[in-house]
Every structure is written in structure tokens, then in C-alpha cells.
Amino acid sequence: MTRRLLLAAFLFHPGGSHVSGWRHDDAEPHRHVDIDYYADFAQTAERGIFDTLFLADGLYFWDRFTSGIDHYGQTRLEPLTLLSALAARTSRIGLAATVSTSYNEPYHVARALASLDHISRGRAAWNLVTSRYPEEARNFGGDAHLDHALRYERGREFVDVVQLLWDSWADDAILADRTSGLFADPEKLHVTDHRGDHFAVRGPLNIARPPQGHPLLFQAGGSEAGQELAAATADAVFARSLPLAEAQRFSAGLKARVVAHGRDPGDVAILPQYRPVVGETTADARAEAARILASTPDALIVEDVAHSIGQVLGPDPDAVIAVESDAAGGVAAGIANESKSPNRRLARLQAGERLTARELYAESFWESVSVGTAFEIADDIQERFETGAADGFVVQALTQPTGFREFVDQVVPELQLRGLTRRAYEESTLGERFGRARPERRVPESVLS
Amino acid sequence: MTRRLLLAAFLFHPGGSHVSGWRHDDAEPHRHVDIDYYADFAQTAERGIFDTLFLADGLYFWDRFTSGIDHYGQTRLEPLTLLSALAARTSRIGLAATVSTSYNEPYHVARALASLDHISRGRAAWNLVTSRYPEEARNFGGDAHLDHALRYERGREFVDVVQLLWDSWADDAILADRTSGLFADPEKLHVTDHRGDHFAVRGPLNIARPPQGHPLLFQAGGSEAGQELAAATADAVFARSLPLAEAQRFSAGLKARVVAHGRDPGDVAILPQYRPVVGETTADARAEAARILASTPDALIVEDVAHSIGQVLGPDPDAVIAVESDAAGGVAAGIANESKSPNRRLARLQAGERLTARELYAESFWESVSVGTAFEIADDIQERFETGAADGFVVQALTQPTGFREFVDQVVPELQLRGLTRRAYEESTLGERFGRARPERRVPESVLS
Numbered sequence: 001m002t003r004r005l006l007l008a009a010f011l012f013h014p015g016g017s018h019v020s021g022w023r024h025d026d027a028e029p030h031r032h033v034d035i036d037y038y039a040d041f042a043q044t045a046e047r048g049i050f051d052t053l054f055l056a057d058g059l060y061f062w063d064r065f066t067s068g069i070d071h072y073g074q075t076r077l078e079p080l081t082l083l084s085a086l087a088a089r090t091s092r093i094g095l096a097a098t099v100s101t102s103y104n105e106p107y108h109v110a111r112a113l114a115s116l117d118h119i120s121r122g123r124a125a126w127n128l129v130t131s132r133y134p135e136e137a138r139n140f141g142g143d144a145h146l147d148h149a150l151r152y153e154r155g156r157e158f159v160d161v162v163q164l165l166w167d168s169w170a171d172d173a174i175l176a177d178r179t180s181g182l183f184a185d186p187e188k189l190h191v192t193d194h195r196g197d198h199f200a201v202r203g204p205l206n207i208a209r210p211p212q213g214h215p216l217l218f219q220a221g222g223s224e225a226g227q228e229l230a231a232a233t234a235d236a237v238f239a240r241s242l243p244l245a246e247a248q249r250f251s252a253g254l255k256a257r258v259v260a261h262g263r264d265p266g267d268v269a270i271l272p273q274y275r276p277v278v279g280e281t282t283a284d285a286r287a288e289a290a291r292i293l294a295s296t297p298d299a300l301i302v303e304d305v306a307h308s309i310g311q312v313l314g315p316d317p318d319a320v321i322a323v324e325s326d327a328a329g330g331v332a333a334g335i336a337n338e339s340k341s342p343n344r345r346l347a348r349l350q351a352g353e354r355l356t357a358r359e360l361y362a363e364s365f366w367e368s369v370s371v372g373t374a375f376e377i378a379d380d381i382q383e384r385f386e387t388g389a390a391d392g393f394v395v396q397a398l399t400q401p402t403g404f405r406e407f408v409d410q411v412v413p414e415l416q417l418r419g420l421t422r423r424a425y426e427e428s429t430l431g432e433r434f435g436r437a438r439p440e441r442r443v444p445e446s447v448l449s
Numbered sequence: 450m451t452r453r454l455l456l457a458a459f460l461f462h463p464g465g466s467h468v469s470g471w472r473h474d475d476a477e478p479h480r481h482v483d484i485d486y487y488a489d490f491a492q493t494a495e496r497g498i499f500d501t502l503f504l505a506d507g508l509y510f511w512d513r514f515t516s517g518i519d520h521y522g523q524t525r526l527e528p529l530t531l532l533s534a535l536a537a538r539t540s541r542i543g544l545a546a547t548v549s550t551s552y553n554e555p556y557h558v559a560r561a562l563a564s565l566d567h568i569s570r571g572r573a574a575w576n577l578v579t580s581r582y583p584e585e586a587r588n589f590g591g592d593a594h595l596d597h598a599l600r601y602e603r604g605r606e607f608v609d610v611v612q613l614l615w616d617s618w619a620d621d622a623i624l625a626d627r628t629s630g631l632f633a634d635p636e637k638l639h640v641t642d643h644r645g646d647h648f649a650v651r652g653p654l655n656i657a658r659p660p661q662g663h664p665l666l667f668q669a670g671g672s673e674a675g676q677e678l679a680a681a682t683a684d685a686v687f688a689r690s691l692p693l694a695e696a697q698r699f700s701a702g703l704k705a706r707v708v709a710h711g712r713d714p715g716d717v718a719i720l721p722q723y724r725p726v727v728g729e730t731t732a733d734a735r736a737e738a739a740r741i742l743a744s745t746p747d748a749l750i751v752e753d754v755a756h757s758i759g760q761v762l763g764p765d766p767d768a769v770i771a772v773e774s775d776a777a778g779g780v781a782a783g784i785a786n787e788s789k790s791p792n793r794r795l796a797r798l799q800a801g802e803r804l805t806a807r808e809l810y811a812e813s814f815w816e817s818v819s820v821g822t823a824f825e826i827a828d829d830i831q832e833r834f835e836t837g838a839a840d841g842f843v844v845q846a847l848t849q850p851t852g853f854r855e856f857v858d859q860v861v862p863e864l865q866l867r868g869l870t871r872r873a874y875e876e877s878t879l880g881e882r883f884g885r886a887r888p889e890r891r892v893p894e895s896v897l898s
Contacts (some may be wrong), residue, residue, distance in 0.1 A: 020630065022625065022627070024628045025632060025739050025833050027627065029625035029627065029632065030623075032623075032657075033567040033623075033656065033657050034567075035536070035537070035567070035568045055897050058786065059556065059557075059655075060655060061539060061617075061652075061654065061655040061809055063638070063640070063653065063655045066635060068634050069631055069632075069635040069638055070631055070632065070633065070635060071628075071631070071632055072632060073625070073632050074632075074655055075618070075623060075655060075656050075657045076655060076656060077564045077567060078560045078561050078563075078564035078656065080529065080530055080533075080561070081530070081533040081561055081564040081568060082533070082568065083538045084529075084530040084531070084533035084534045084565060085533045085568045087482070087484070087534055088537035088538055090535055103554065103556075103557075104557070105507065105552065105589055105590075107552075107588040107589060108508075108552075108553070110528055111527045112529070114527075115527035115530040115531060117532050118482040118484070119484045119526065119530060119531065120485075120525060120532045132653060135651075137558040138649075138650075138651035138666065139650055139652065140554055140556060140650070141554075141648060141649045141650070142649075147467065149734065168510075169524070174479075174520070174524060176471065176479050177479035177483075178471070178472045178473075178474075178476065178478070181472060181519075181520055181744070181746040182519055183467065183471065183518075183519065183521060183522050183523075184518050184522070184524075185480065186518040186519060189512070189518055191512070193700045198732045199590060200587075200589070200590045200591075201587075201588055202584075202587035202588055202591070203510075203588065204510045205510065206507070206508075206509060206510040206523055206525060207482065207524050207525060207527070208481075208482050208523060208524045263499075283581055283663075287795065295630070297630040303861055306816055323842075358781065398508070435749075
């Protein structure tokens with residue numbers, strides 16, 4: 001079969017992927033906990049024959065800075081309840097829930113995702129994250145987040161236990177034979193009886209095997225440990241946006257890891273984030289993007305940059321930043337940068353460049369977005385797809401509903417015209433849509449011996 | 450206002466409240482993980498103007514005995530995902546999810562229930578349980594269940610933290626003011642910063658205050674600690690079925706506890722289980738009940754009685770039981786009875802009565818059910834309601850869909866005729882329907898000081 005571009009519709013901040021997307025003229029910020037708002041989003045995605053919704057999540061409210069409370073639209077519905085409700089309001093689109101392995105129990109997660117898979121008739125996916133923020137730890141009894149390596153070890157074991165629980169019952173274990181009175185065949189049930197470094201879970205799960213066998217597994221995280229976990233276990237990887245050549249290198253590197261784990265490179269779809277701003281003309285699109293950028297409150301710009309360089313800044317976003325000698329990821333008045341990725345902003349300031357917070361913020365903004373006509377954006381998407389930089393995209397419209405609708409109504413038809421995506425759903429489960437074979441049931445060795 | 454009978458539609462075993470309800474001629478056991486099956490159930494309840502659905506739950510699959518696998522219909526959807534989907538398939542009925550405080554985290558529970566409350570526009574309720582089975586502990590890293598007193602201490606603290614999290618945001622905290630760029634008013638947000646014996650949770654919750662302020666709190670559990678927790682915190686109590694005089698004593702005792710906690714006796718609705726079997730004539734109803742009883746496989750009867758008396762029994766349900774001296778709640782070949790309630794079956798056997806497992810099982814069955822015409826059942830319900838034995842009932846039809854439909858189509862109209870229940874929904878939230886004032890937001894003392 002011809003390789004087909006995969007499309008996921010992303011939502012984290014309900015007002016769109018730009019933090020001030022909720023300020024757009026056509027935004028509907030008073031609807032951020034209104035189920036109909038999300039149903040509209042899901043139905044728009046389904047109209048665009050998106051393969052799946054992709055709901056990001058965090059187990060915290062980001063109140064480190066006042067601007068996080070004042071200006072972010074961070075109040076949102078919980079993903080598993082939301083997607084279960086959306087299962088009833090949609091018919092074909094996938095439903096990917098972000099669920100952390102660091103602050104959950106495998107039995108609950110296996111059960112809820114199996115339930116969502118049954119409720120949606122095979123449309124559930126799990127976006128596995130390990131929760132990297134201290135804010136999350138503090139909501140679950142801890143004072144600091146788990147060590148990075150330990151989080152991924154736990155994540156790996158978590159996936160293993162969840163999959164064993166999904167396999168508690170053979171697909172044909174439920175007999176429901178009224179005449180004999182046999183509800184289930186005990187020979188087709190196994191007890192997981194897992195005892196590992198992080199979890200002890202007896203099982204079996206109290207729900208029949210999911211329609212997909214295993215709901216699809218997505219994984220985000222570009223770190224070494226994150227890529228290894230993805231290469232070993234994931235069906236799709238959510239990657240960050242990179243310039244074309246870098247994206248090709250990332251993709252090739254990850255596919256090589258997949259092969260090293262004895263899997264086919266096609267087994268893991270690489271889905272980078274894609275932040276489109278569409279216009280009738282290129283100039284219109286740039287003007288719209290500039291309006292969205294300009295909607296960012298100054299306090300938020302200053303605190304974003306302060307956070308990223310690990311240094312307290314004054315309130316004026318147009319002041320040239322005097323970088324402190326101890327700024328590099330250190331803790332200054334409660335400002336810590338936990339990221340392990342190279343800090344370009346800080347490096348430039350330390351190299352003596354004279355830059356303001358507004359300039360640094362604007363640069364990051366323009367680097368992250370793809371701005372143009374529907375035709376130009378389709379060109380960019382096609383190039384990235386056809387040159388191996390991506391198997392599809394996680395579309396992060398900067399504004400919701402407007403930006404997302406524009407992508408669906410203007411870019412998607414152009415992708416369809418080019419035969420990159422389809423005009424209708426064909427397969428019935430999400431796994432089939434991703435070209436994944438339905439996983440065989442695995443019985444633990446302890447049960448077989 | 451006139452006191453009105455409350456009705457809850459119970460579901461645990463998807464085939465109905467008799468363990469072999471799934472064997473009924475009109476049962477649909479192949480639909481036990483089919484969302485449409487549950488939507489039919491919910492819509493039937495809504496047709497009967499039931500106040501709420503009441504989904505019981507357990508965090509385990511009961512495989513202690515082979516008959517638990519062979520004959521029980523125990524595969525089910527997970528309550529929070531199921532109720533979220535049903536929120537979209539219903540419009541007025543309450544959605545009560547059973548959630549354990551022993552194997553969950555307050556942040557997750559607060560968030561999911563708040564989300565369900567938003568999704569359903571104020572119809573969520575939480576049936577708090579503390580999970581008493583060792584099977585549950587073994588799915589969450591433990592080898593034995595928590596000590597009874599400790600479970601309730603933890604439960605009490607759990608409720609407190611969840612309610613504080615729900616109160617993170619004032620009802621008017623979200624401004625969503627596009628012009629000023631102010632999304633929320635930071636003065637109207639508080640950090641919970643709870644540090645107790647069982648939990649440390651910083652907060653705030655990342656979702657706006659639920660429409661009901663706090664989703665309704667139901668509590669099951671007749672133990673001393675359970676009644677105390679209910680009297681202090683619950684909006685409704687799920688009680689077991691008792692003969693009228695005993696039920697009146699239980700109700701009076703619990704209301705006295707409620708008053709001792711400084712609350713109004715009407716603040717806690719007492720909702721005993723009610724297991725109806727309806728027929729055109731009394732004889733028809735008895736015949737139907739007898740058929741349901743007779744559908745119980747012998748192995749299940751033997752193992753039920755063996756479990757209750759704590760003694761292994763032979764396979765013949767018609768053999769007279771020779772009780773062992775060490776049977777009383779002891780462990781015999783893996784058979785333990787964890788119940789702390791007086792064991793009438795064992796006492797009678799120990800007193801020298803010659804009884805078979807089938808006789809003991811049948812006696813329990815007939816004691817638990819209410820059998821008769823719609824008129825007779827309405828009489829019984831009316832008497833219990835009007836003499837203070839109950840504020841309403843948790844209706845546990847023995848078979849589903851048949852038994853439940855018969856109750857809705859035959860008994861409910863009779864209750865409506867008598868003015869005990871209504872012909873239409875009036876209030877918009879579940880809390881209003883229970884006559885509960887919307888809880889004021891509570892700000893922790895640490896924040897106020």
C-alpha cells in the first residue's frame with residue numbers, strides 16, 4: 001500500500017497552541033470546560049479525516065509565575081473523561097490520551113484505556129509521558145520529580161505490566177453461554193502476577209481484551225531514554241519541530257533504534273509537531289501570525305525568557321538583558337530551568353549579544369511556526385513527508401477554533417488533492433489506520449511453565 | 450417542599466444484581482463491554498426519572514474460586530470512562546462513580562470527578578469506598594488489604610484534600626477577558642498545600658470549580674468507621690437491605706450521627722439497596738424469582754456458602770453440611786471470610802441445624818428480594834419511605850435489561866401515581882435534586898493566615 005501521511009489534532013491549552021491563542025478575536029475562552037467546545041474541535045478534526053485527536057496533559061497548574069495564572073488559559077478537562085465523552089460525539093477519529101507513568105498505577109491505566117478502547121470500538125491510544133515538572137511531583141506526595149533515568153525505567157516496566165494486563169483474557173475467553181452457565185473459559189484467562197522493581201501487580205484485569213488488543217502507544221520525549229523507550233515499545237513518536245535537515249537526521253536516528261530493537265522501521269510513525277498559520281496570501285498569513293504573537297502579554301514574554309535562561313528579569317520586555325554569571329540553569333529566586341536541551345538563548349546572551357526578551361521570544365515564535373498559503377503549507381508538509389523527515393504531523397493550531405478550522409478547511413483539501421491524505425475513513429480501528437498488526441496475546445512465562 | 454423519594458439505578462454485575470442474571474432468557478451477556486448496552490440502561494433509568502445511576506465497582510477480578518471465573522459475568526467497563534460516555538448519551542440523570550480512596554491519589558480523583566461534573570453539567574457524584582478485598586491490594590503492590598481503621602482514616606483525609614482541590618478556584622476566578630489579557634484572577638485561586646498523615650498535595654487543581662461546587666458524595670459501608678465517615682461528609686448513604694424495623698433503627702442511628710456532626714438529618718439521604726422482582730400477579734413474580742434463583746450454577750452456590758462460613762465444602766449443594774470446629778472466619782485451604790458482620794449461616798450450623806448449601810443460599814436469596822406485583826412493591830416502598838426506614842432506594846434489578854425495565858415500566862408509574870416520585874426532571878444539577886445547598890468554597894487556613 002502507498003504510504004499515507006498521518007494527521008493528529010493536538011490540544012493542550014484549550015485556546016490553541018500559542019499561549020495567548022485564547023485572546024484571538026474569534027476565540028471562545030469562556031467555553032474551556034464546555035464539552036460542546038471539545039466536541040466541535042473533534043468534529044472539525046473528523047471532517048478533516050484526521051487520524052486521531054492527541055490530547056496533551058500535565059498533572060499540575062503552572063503557577064510558578066504570576067503570568068501563568070493571569071494570562072495562560074490552563075483550565076481544562078481531564079483527558080480520559082473528555083475522550084470517553086468525545087467517543088460518543090464522534091465515530092471514526094482516534095482518541096489519544098496523555099497518561100503519566102510516574103504518578104499512576106498500571107492497573108488503573110490498563111483498565112481505563114481498555115475501557116476507552118471498548119467504548120470507542122477500537123479508537124483508543126495512550127500517549128505515554130513520564131512527567132518532568134516538580135509541580136507534578138508536589139501534587140503526588142513528592143518534593144522533587146523523579147530522576148530522569150528512573151522515570152524511564154519505571155515507564156518501561158509500566159508499559160510491560162499494562163500490556164500483560166490487557167492480555168489477561170484471550171480474545172475468545174468470554175463464552176457467555178446461557179445454556180451451560182459458562183460465562184468465561186478459565187483456560188483462557190491468565191494471572192499476570194508481575195513482581196518487578198517498581199510494581200507488584202497480580203491481575204487479572206476485570207475487563208475483556210481491548211478491541212485493538214492493545215490500544216496504540218504514542219510516546220513523546222526526545223531524550224536518549226525517551227527515544228529508547230519509544231524504539232522498543234511505541235507505535236508513534238511525537239517529536240518537536242526541527243528544520244528539515246535536522247528532522248531527517250532525527251527520523252533516521254530513531255528508525256535505526258527501532259531496527260536495533262528488532263522491529264521494522266515502519267512500526268514506529270514519527271509525528272513532529274506542526275504549527276501552521278494559514279492565509280489567503282503569504283502576507284495575510286504573516287500578518288495573522290504577527291497578530292497572534294502580539295497578543296502575548298508582556299509579563300508572559302518576560303517570564304518565559306526568565307524561565308528559559310534561569311534568571312530573574314525586570315518587567316520591561318524591551319530592556320537589553322544583562323546576563324548573570326550564574327544564570328545557566330541555576331536557581332535564581334525560584335527560577336529554575338530543568339531542561340536538559342542546549343540553551344540557545346542563554347548561549348547567545350553569554351556570547352555578548354545585546355538582546356531583549358521580546359526579541360528572544362519573537363525569534364522562538366517565528367522559528368516554531370509554518371506560515372503561508374494553504375498551497376505553501378501543503379508544499380512544506382509534502383516535502384517533509386516525502387524526504388523522510390516525518391510520517392505525519394501533530395497539528396498544533398495556534399488558535400482554536402479559528403486556526404484549526406482554517407487548517408482543516410484550506411490545507412487538508414490541498415493535501416487530499418495531492419493524494420497525501422484521504423477523503424474518507426476506511427479502516428475501523430486506529431491500529432489498522434496506523435498499519436499496525438493487531439498484537440498477539442502474550443502469556444507471562446510464569447504462567448506457561 | 451414535600452419530601453420526595455429518591456431513586457438510584459444500580460449496576461455492578463452488568464447482567465443484573467443476581468450473579469446469574471446474565472443467564473436470563475432475555476439477557477444480553479455478549480454486550481457486557483458494549484457502550485450501547487449501558488446507554489440503553491441509562492436511558493431506561495432516565496425514562497423512569499431516576500435521580501441517578503449508581504455504578505458500583507471493584508479493583509479486581511474475583512477469581513478466588515473457579516466459579517468466579519466460570520459463572521460470574523464480571524467483565525465490565527471502568528466507571529469514570531463509562532459515565533463520561535453516558536453523560537453524552539443522557540441529559541438529566543445523575544452519574545455516580547465508585548472510586549476507592551485506598552488505591553488512588555486525591556489529585557487524580559478530584560480532577561476526574563470535576564471533569565465529569567463539567568462534562569455532564571453538574572450531574573457527577575462520587576461513591577466513596579475504601580476497598581476491602583485482598584484481591585484489590587494485590588493489584589496495587591500490596592499483599593494484604595489495609596487495616597480497616599487505617600482505610601477510613603485515609604478515606605477521611607482523602608475527601609478533605611479532594612474538596613480543597615475542587616475549591617482551588619473561586620466560581621468567578623476565570624475572567625477570560627480578551628481585551629485586558631487577564632485569563633484568571635490570581636486573588637481567586639488558592640494553593641491547597643496540604644500535608645497530612647496520608648497525603649501531601651500542593652495543588653491547585655488545573656480545572657475550574659465544578660458546576661456543583663463539589664460533586665455529590667455517596668458512601669457505602671455500614672461499619673462504625675463507615676457510618677462516621679458518612680455522617681461527617683456524605684450527601685447520601687448506600688445501605689444494605691434490612692427488615693423494616695431494623696432499617697428504621699439503622700436510619701435513626703445514622704441520622705443521630707449526622708446531627709452529632711452538626712449537620713441537619715436531611716443532609717444525608719439514606720438509600721438502602723432494593724432488589725425487586727415484579728410480576729403480573731404475586732404468583733408470577735414468585736415464579737420469576739424462583740427461575741432466577743434456579744439459574745445459579747451449583748458450583749457457585751457451594752462456593753458462596755463455603756466462602757461465607759470459611760470452610761471448604763464438597764461439590765454437592767444438596768449434602769448436609771458438617772461444620773468444622775475451626776470454620777468461624779478462619780482460613781481453610783485458602784477460604785477466608787473477611788466479613789466482620791455476624792455470620793448467621795455459621796451460627797445456625799454450629800447450633801446443630803442440618804442444612805444444605807442450597808438451602809442456605811436460597812434463604813439468603815429470598816430474604817434479599819422484594820417480590821410481588823407493581824402495586825405490592827409500591828406498597829412496600831411507600832411504607833419504608835413513609836416510616837423513616839429510607840429516603841429512597843438503590844434499585845438492584847436481579848436481571849438486566851429485563852428486571853430493570855419491568856421496574857421502570859410497572860413500579861415507577863405506580864410510585865408516580867402516588868406522588869412519591871415525579872413524572873419529569875425539574876432541577877438542573879444532581880445536588881439540587883438531592884436538596885443540597887451548593888457548597889461554599891473553603892480556603893485553607895494556611896492561605897488565609
